[in-house]
Amino acid sequence: MHPVLIELKGITKRFPGVVANDYIDLTVLRGEIHAIVGENGAGKSTLMRILYGLYQPDEGSIEVNGSPVVIDSPRKALQLGIGMVHQHFMLIPRFTVAENVILGSEPAGALGRLRRKEAEQRVRELCRQYGFALDPAAEVSMLSVGEQQRVEIIKVLYRGADVLILDEPTAVLVPQEVDELFANLRRLREQGKTIIFISHMLDEVLEISDRITVLRRGRVVGTVPAAGTTKSQLAEMMVGRPVLLELEHPPVTPGEVRLEAREVTVAGRGGRPVVSRLSLAVRAGEIYGIAGVEGNGQTELVEALVGLRPVTSGRILIEGHDVANASARAIRLLGAAHIPEDRHRRGLVLPMAVWENVVLGHHSRPQFLDGAFVDRKAIESFANERVEKFDIRLSNIDVPALALSGGNQQKVIVAREFSFNPKVLIAAQPTRGLDIGATEFVERQLLEARSNGMAVLLISANLEEVLSLSDRIGVMCSGELVAEFRRGEATPQELGLYMTGTRRAGATSP
Amino acid sequence: MKWRLLVLQIATPILAIVFGVVIASIIVLAIGRNPLDVFGVLLRFGLLRADSLLSILFKATPLIFAGLAVALSFRAALWNIGVEGQYYIGAFCAAYVGFGIKGLPVAVHLPLAVLAAGLGGMLWALVPILLKLRRGAHEVITTIMMNYIAAAVILYLIADVFRDPSQIGTPRVRTPEFPGSARVPSMGPLLGLLGLTGPDANKVNWLLIFGLVLCVLFTVLLSRTRFGYEVRAVAFNPQAAEAAGIPNARIQFLMFMLSGGVAGLAGLSDVLGFFGYLDIDFPKGLGFLGISIALLAKNNPLGVVLAALLFGFLDRGALGVQFFARVPKEVIVILQALIILAIVVAYELVTRYIRMQRKREAERPATAPAAAAEAGH
Numbered sequence: 001m002h003p004v005l006i007e008l009k010g011i012t013k014r015f016p017g018v019v020a021n022d023y024i025d026l027t028v029l030r031g032e033i034h035a036i037v038g039e040n041g042a043g044k045s046t047l048m049r050i051l052y053g054l055y056q057p058d059e060g061s062i063e064v065n066g067s068p069v070v071i072d073s074p075r076k077a078l079q080l081g082i083g084m085v086h087q088h089f090m091l092i093p094r095f096t097v098a099e100n101v102i103l104g105s106e107p108a109g110a111l112g113r114l115r116r117k118e119a120e121q122r123v124r125e126l127c128r129q130y131g132f133a134l135d136p137a138a139e140v141s142m143l144s145v146g147e148q149q150r151v152e153i154i155k156v157l158y159r160g161a162d163v164l165i166l167d168e169p170t171a172v173l174v175p176q177e178v179d180e181l182f183a184n185l186r187r188l189r190e191q192g193k194t195i196i197f198i199s200h201m202l203d204e205v206l207e208i209s210d211r212i213t214v215l216r217r218g219r220v221v222g223t224v225p226a227a228g229t230t231k232s233q234l235a236e237m238m239v240g241r242p243v244l245l246e247l248e249h250p251p252v253t254p255g256e257v258r259l260e261a262r263e264v265t266v267a268g269r270g271g272r273p274v275v276s277r278l279s280l281a282v283r284a285g286e287i288y289g290i291a292g293v294e295g296n297g298q299t300e301l302v303e304a305l306v307g308l309r310p311v312t313s314g315r316i317l318i319e320g321h322d323v324a325n326a327s328a329r330a331i332r333l334l335g336a337a338h339i340p341e342d343r344h345r346r347g348l349v350l351p352m353a354v355w356e357n358v359v360l361g362h363h364s365r366p367q368f369l370d371g372a373f374v375d376r377k378a379i380e381s382f383a384n385e386r387v388e389k390f391d392i393r394l395s396n397i398d399v400p401a402l403a404l405s406g407g408n409q410q411k412v413i414v415a416r417e418f419s420f421n422p423k424v425l426i427a428a429q430p431t432r433g434l435d436i437g438a439t440e441f442v443e444r445q446l447l448e449a450r451s452n453g454m455a456v457l458l459i460s461a462n463l464e465e466v467l468s469l470s471d472r473i474g475v476m477c478s479g480e481l482v483a484e485f486r487r488g489e490a491t492p493q494e495l496g497l498y499m500t501g502t503r504r505a506g507a508t509s510p
Numbered sequence: 511m512k513w514r515l516l517v518l519q520i521a522t523p524i525l526a527i528v529f530g531v532v533i534a535s536i537i538v539l540a541i542g543r544n545p546l547d548v549f550g551v552l553l554r555f556g557l558l559r560a561d562s563l564l565s566i567l568f569k570a571t572p573l574i575f576a577g578l579a580v581a582l583s584f585r586a587a588l589w590n591i592g593v594e595g596q597y598y599i600g601a602f603c604a605a606y607v608g609f610g611i612k613g614l615p616v617a618v619h620l621p622l623a624v625l626a627a628g629l630g631g632m633l634w635a636l637v638p639i640l641l642k643l644r645r646g647a648h649e650v651i652t653t654i655m656m657n658y659i660a661a662a663v664i665l666y667l668i669a670d671v672f673r674d675p676s677q678i679g680t681p682r683v684r685t686p687e688f689p690g691s692a693r694v695p696s697m698g699p700l701l702g703l704l705g706l707t708g709p710d711a712n713k714v715n716w717l718l719i720f721g722l723v724l725c726v727l728f729t730v731l732l733s734r735t736r737f738g739y740e741v742r743a744v745a746f747n748p749q750a751a752e753a754a755g756i757p758n759a760r761i762q763f764l765m766f767m768l769s770g771g772v773a774g775l776a777g778l779s780d781v782l783g784f785f786g787y788l789d790i791d792f793p794k795g796l797g798f799l800g801i802s803i804a805l806l807a808k809n810n811p812l813g814v815v816l817a818a819l820l821f822g823f824l825d826r827g828a829l830g831v832q833f834f835a836r837v838p839k840e841v842i843v844i845l846q847a848l849i850i851l852a853i854v855v856a857y858e859l860v861t862r863y864i865r866m867q868r869k870r871e872a873e874r875p876a877t878a879p880a881a882a883a884e885a886g887h
């Protein structure tokens with residue numbers, strides 16, 4: 001057998017305005033776990049869609065087992081033994097695991113009836129063969145995210161794939177589930193399967209893969225063996241310049257309590273509480289991180305804290321002033337800044353110019369007004385100063401915010417919210433969707449703000465980020481704060497147990 | 511690059527009109543006429559005669575108010591389809607002040623009548639905006655409903671309540687005439703000094719100037735002031751505006767009231783400037799023309815003035831084309847609509863092109879070493 005299973009030669013794919021894949025060469029060896037890493041937009045998904053027959057390359061050729069092939073559909077890819085595990089699960093919740101697995105390739109009986117028992121049997125065998133913990137008769141709606149992903153993998157195996165493509169499979173998982181996924185992937189490798197694994201989390205990539213190919217802006221930067229490669233080497237290949245991965249977290253003595261929630265309850269749609277009796281306190285010079293699986297009330301908590309959602313009961317105090325159900329404006333005037341989790345929806349007015357967005361919410365400060373008129377000169381000089389300080393890359397401040405990349409848009413928001421020395425900063429998913437460079441920048445700003453005595457409430461779905469930045473960590477699950485730790489007290493695995501609701505504890509006092 | 515875009519931006523309306531002319535020419539060819547003849551007549555008759563210029567000015571006056579009213583609501587992401595009803599009510603309020611009060615000097619009576627018109631328009635706009643902000647009822651539906659109500663109310667008031675008793679027994683259904691103190695003076699004498707004389711000279715009145723001044727004031731308000739800034743934020747992204755502490759509902763309320771107030775003035779040029787009474791057959795449909803004008807003007811108040819003049823010109827020119835080029839009236843209506851449609855389309859295409867170029871420009875390769883190295887390979 002040929003040791004080279006798949007060979008991509010000079011694959012190029014253009015979309016209007018971007019070259020998503022620019023003359024990519026990639027060799028995948030039989031039986032290896034081959035990781036593909038790169039920042040958002042590097043072209044990883046595009047390349048995989050080409051290999052799975054969802055896109056056609058504009059140029060280049062593909063060889064499987066040493067012979068040239070044309071993959072013009074997923075069906076063709078599956079015939080060649082190449083299967084893709086979807087990033088967004090395409091399962092029918094009301095069907096059982098087995099029914100979902102056979103969907104689309106049902107074994108039909110003589111009378112056209114589904115041979116359900118037989119299918120269930122095959123699925124059961126597959127699970128045993130690869131050591132997957134799954135009950136074929138269970139309804140998918142009852143499964144956790146990690147289990148649903150397993151169903152997707154089994155689905156691909158059921159169709160006879162020898163090569164599995166997993167596009168950012170860990171993005172949706174908590175640490176325990178990641179561990180389990182990796183164990184499963186290793187077993188698949190032992191049984192001779194080949195795996196292409198996509199991620200931009202460097203720790204994971206180094207842990208699971210044999211070889212790593214780095215993409216940057218549609219091009220291959222290089223392919224390296226995982227053994228003997230360090231995280232910072234990979235990061236540098238991805239970003240194109242050295243990156244500081246471990247930010248310094250100097251000791252800061254926390255000051256007085258600046259932001260406090262006391263037994264806050266927030267109603268969601270239909271009046272059911274989405275945040276229930278949640279209490280926490282954030283001190284000056286402290287970053288309080290909230291960890292949790294998304295959708296456990298973090299969004300609603302933040303909206304309540306900044307005055308965008310009514311509180312059903314409880315008190316919210318900013319420097320001792322009760323601001324529960326106060327207006328967003330009143331809360332801002334007390335010195336609370338807010339980096340919203342959805343920058344397009346809440347953070348920016350996209351068609352407005354950068355200079356206008358930089359003062360959004362500060363625009364009524366006397367220094368920016370000249371009577372009833374906007375003092376454009378004053379705002380522009382302020383905006384230019386912000387652009388400089390926060391290294392926002394743009395041709396001029398008159399361009400609309402929608403013309404900037406996601407990273408630069410986020411920098412506009414960060415630059416704005418850090419202005420005028422806020423006393424409290426509520427930062428929701430401040431680095432979501434940013435590349436390594438921009439992430440590093442924003443995290444550094446948060447730490448600097450902490451050193452300057454700001455009270456920072458950090459809400460992030462990225463557990464690594466919460467762990468590396470926070471002085472204290474609260475875990476939210478089903479709208480409640482289920483545990484609270486001091487920095488260094490908890491491992492990611494432990495946090496994962498609380499995040500999934502497997503374990504509960506009384507919150508420690510600050 | 512930047513200059514090219516600027517030139518393009520300035521040339522956009524011209525390109526748009528050229529495109530409109532081309533499309534219209536195809537139609538003219540299709541009915542077997544020579545486009546050069548037809549457009550020749552249109553231009554010569556429409557622009558080179560003093561009486562045509564006067565007619566354009568007279569026709570544009572109410573359109574400026576109607577277009578401005580619609581544009582103001584659109585600027586706040588609100589759909590005021592109720593300008594029609596608002597100006598009916600405004601016109602009636604002005605008429606009521608006009609014939610109902612006697613013995614006031616012009617300096618008091620006329621402003622009072624104009625004020626009443628504005629308040630009448632606001633009153634009619636009040637219901638839809640309150641329903642929207644309080645109850646979430648869509649203003650498109652409520653303003654259309656208010657139009658029907660206004661039409662019926664006006665009919666009732668003119669025909670049954672305030673009908674001029676001296677006209678009873680004649681087919682004329684109208685209110686009593688206003689005294690001179692409630693009439694808007696004509697610009698005829700002034701235009702005469704400029705050499706513009708003709709049968710329409712006295713129709714052109716000072717509301718034209720008032721409309722222009724309003725357009726300038728609103729341009730300044732919307733582009734230079736804090737209020738204008740907040741209007742833009744609310745219109746483009748109410749959720750971000752809310753997060754920034756801008757009172758969405760208040761901004762929308764104020765803008766809708768301004769829109770209604772300006773709408774109330776749309777009928778005045780005819781009622782206070784020309785007829786001197788409110789007839790049951792007073793000009794209708796200005797509110798809907800106002801929507802076309804606002805769209806054509808891209809909601810820019812100064813653009814509204816140009817669009818209103820263009821409408822006035824097309825209307826006047828059509829008369830010439832009908833008489834001198836012997837093109838049927840129906841075809842002329844089609845041409846008018848096509849020209850406007852073509853302008854809107856061409857405008858959109860050019861703006862999109864500019865936006866795309868802008869986007870490409872926005873993040874020029876920055877000076878940072880990483881990016882510079884990137885650009886190297």
Ligand SMILES: Nc1ncnc2c1ncn2[C@@H]1O[C@H](COP(=O)(O)OP(=O)(O)O)[C@@H](O)[C@H]1O
Nearest residue numbers: 015018020038039040041042043044045046047
């Ligand atoms: N269907 C598409 N149409 C247009 N552009 C696309 C499409 N898919 C991807 N792109 C662009 O191609 C580039 C690479 O995207 P992608 O392959 O999704 O990157 P990654 O998976 O590494 O984040 C990006 O700039 C993206 O915007």
Ligand SMILES: [Mg+2]
Nearest residue numbers: 044045046167
């Ligand atoms: Mg991707």
